[in-house]
Amino acid sequence: MKVLVVGGGGREHALAWKISQSPRVEQVFVAPGNAGTARDATNVPIAATDKPALIAFAQKESIDLVIVGPEAPLVDGMVDEMEEAGLRVFGPSKAAAELEGSKVFCKNLLYTANIPTASYRTFRSGEEASRYIWDRYGDPSEPVPVVVKADGLAAGKGVIVCSTRQEALDAIDRIASQREFGDAGKELIIEERLIGQEASVLAITDGETIVTLPAAQDHKPAYDGDTGPNTGGMGAYCPTPIIDEELMSKVESDVLVPIVHAMKRARRPFKGVLYAGLMLTAAGPKVLEFNVRFGDPECQPLLMRLKTDLVDVIEAAVDGRLGELAPLEWDDRPSICVVMASEGYPGDYEKGRPIKGLDAADAIEDVKVFHAGTKLVDGEVTNDGGRVLGVTAMGDTIAKAKLQAYRGVKEIRWQGAWCRKDISDKARLQ
Template sequence: MRTLVIGSGGREHALARALARDPGSPEVHAAPGNPGIAGVATLHDVDPMSGEEVAALATRLGADLVVVGPEAPLVAGVADAVRAAGIACFGPSAEAARLEGSKAFAKEVMAAAGVPTAQAHVCRTPEEAATALDAFGPPYVVKDDGLAAGKGVVVTDDRQAALDHAAACDRVVVEEFLDGPEVSLFALSDGTTVRPLLPAQDFKRIDDGDRGPNTGGMGAYTPLPWAPPGLVEEVLDTVLQPTVDELARRGTPFQGLLYAGLALTSRGTRVIEFNARFGDPETQPLLALLDSPLGPLLHAAATGGLGDVEPPRWKDGAAVAVVLSSRGYPASSSSGDRIVGTETLLADPVVHVVHASTGRDGDGHLVTAGGRVLAVVAVGADVADARAKAYEGVAAISFPGAHHRTDIARRAAHEELPR
């Protein structure tokens, strides 16, 4: 299979790496890619936001499958352009991708499908936001209605901070606070059939103990030793399948990756949000544990044949990913800082490095090129083992201003329920 992966971050590196491991000498291309992806795929200089350019490249390559990684190209309709060119594409249409592109639209779909979620108000003015905040009380939850790279949500006891966030957005969704631990559950969908993956958990805050501002994610692990029995089946029956069925009913079938962000509350499982693509950094440990060839699964989802292929198989054990970010992240980021140590892990059989925001300087040295720079991913016999190996890998890498959390999967390693 000849596959073209669209994007340049850690998610796309993990996808390209998994596709390149498929049997049968697969041919993997990526656009625009990054230095890590260059190790497993042929790179092409294409604007990932241009459906016309992506479709033209896929046609020129004779691609059997295009995999659109990031949310922004999906919301912009890149998958539609690829399908219009007659090429299979893993990624929802622009209309179906509104599940992520608009929190208000997602709430509308959930209501129609009977999906359990937080009560919410869509607010367009500061006055509406203030009224909604007072109706729910603290902790206040305010979400930018549009795309915000995982950083558009404020959860705070400070009413003024909640109002300030609302004022900075065109439209917001103000929700009731959901207690309990959070879980990410991804599922492949061909518009009719839904195949869930393993549940995972990520860590959004920049600092240990879930302190500091939200980021795109500072680490993740899978599976969840503390997850209640039957969680995946419950979410498939009450969340994932009803949502896919509702979109099909509307004439906008969802073909791609449906990501449900969940809260396991004292009143039952509730949906926090939907995403329309693989999550970053949860994808990194998930794909490290995947035992099935990835390409046939994605192609089946893209072509309506997911019910005809074997469901995903998984290796025994667990996987943990720890993200290293650059100086100043998430308020800012530092680029051009030289990275050393990644080469020491190239031959490690259980630890690997995923590139998220890296580049090359004029001398060809690997350097930082954004906020979340790298993720170190390790597979182990259990969460504790994988965690120890991941942090050994982190210790081998350095660059000026490097920052990482030291508590990724720590509670799970001790089989404790996360707060």
């Protein structure tokens, strides 16, 4: 069969790499792809948001299965239009994808479905939100433990954690007035700041059956020790000991099952990947956000460990047959992904800097370098984004997997390259 993966990041490279291992797959296309997917699949120079061109390509090539990776085309209704064109496609509908596309919709649904989450208020203007902060926190010396969020998609950056009144007012100004995140800031949320460890639980569902994947732990802040601004994710490891079997059962019963039922009641049945970003508080797990696709970088260590044919799982979800699927098989060894980023990320950065050492890193045992923001220029791999590579490794223990991943990192160099040095260290604290 022929498979088309839509997208060009680290998640899509991992998907293409894993799908290409299926004995049932003859050819994997990635649109638009990157320098890494050019090695493991066939790149197609079509933007991930160009629905007409992607549909035309899929029909011309007789594509048997389309997998939409990023959130933007999902929220824009790509699955609906592809299905109308007669294509088999994996991912949620436009109506279902609003679970990620609008934080206001998500929070309201969590509230009505009685799913544990932070208390919150929604606002349609910066003035209204600022007035709330002034009224609620009158004493300037009083701590202001809130999180200010842009309603729409902001590439993982539209969430600002605050500790003081001025920080909260500045966050509101950036989102609602300066429109730092564009139209994502048309509405905003102010919610209580939860205390605890974050974890990610992903599940694949066909709207009826839920297949939960091993829990992972992402590292959102830019710098070591969880300091600095939020990013799209600086690394992840899987499985995380912070979620044991008992806690996973609670997440399934209190979060995943209720949200699938709530979406069905809202006449937005959900098919695809359901990603719950959780804060593990003293009062139990609470939902920070829902995403409607594989997380990036969580996807990379997850797929490194998956032994079951991913195509079988995805087709079962598309066809509504997940309940017939045998339990997924996993490599017992943990896996770690370390993101290497461009100088200046998550702010401004320069592109086009040549990257060296990729082959040496890939040659290390149990290491795979997944490309995210890379581009081929005259046959040379260059950086083309903020998060550039996801150096992913497995090991008998989390410590050994970390050692292998950073061995891979040490082989790779380009001007301004950097990464966090503490990915997976949280596991030692569990």
